Amino acid sequence: MRKLLALVVLAGGVAFAADGSAIFKSKGCASCHQPSADTVGPSLKKIAKAYAGKEDQLVKFLKGQSNPVVWPNKFPIMKAQLTMVKSLPDDQLKALAKFITSHK
């Protein structure tokens, strides 16, 4: 019961401070993005480098409102993933951007 309650609260995205790492895992982002090795997608380190000091631009990217800067030629693969995050509330997207850019 307590577990169920926690899930309901998480789904509503209210009672807990947004956790970027948890969102990253729960949305399946980790299957293509490793911390420091390029796999299907660029490493989080590489993305963090491209977006250093530009968290706002990263939030825009996650909303589908700005162009890719890391591997633009592979953007179609990533574009399909944006449907999972682009309608998240701003605080969750900011937490996600913060988590990504923390990989230095």
Ligand code: HEC
């Ligand atoms: C099926 C594999 C795959 C999954 C799953 C995936 N990505 Fe990606 N991602 C890619 C590829 C390929 C690129 C390179 C294209 C690009 O730069 O946009 C990329 C690029 C990115 C970039 C760099 C954008 C830029 O400016 O170039 C970010 C940020 C990113 N992904 C975040 C995420 C997040 C957050 C999730 C989870 C919702 C996610 N990715 C899930 C494959 C994936």
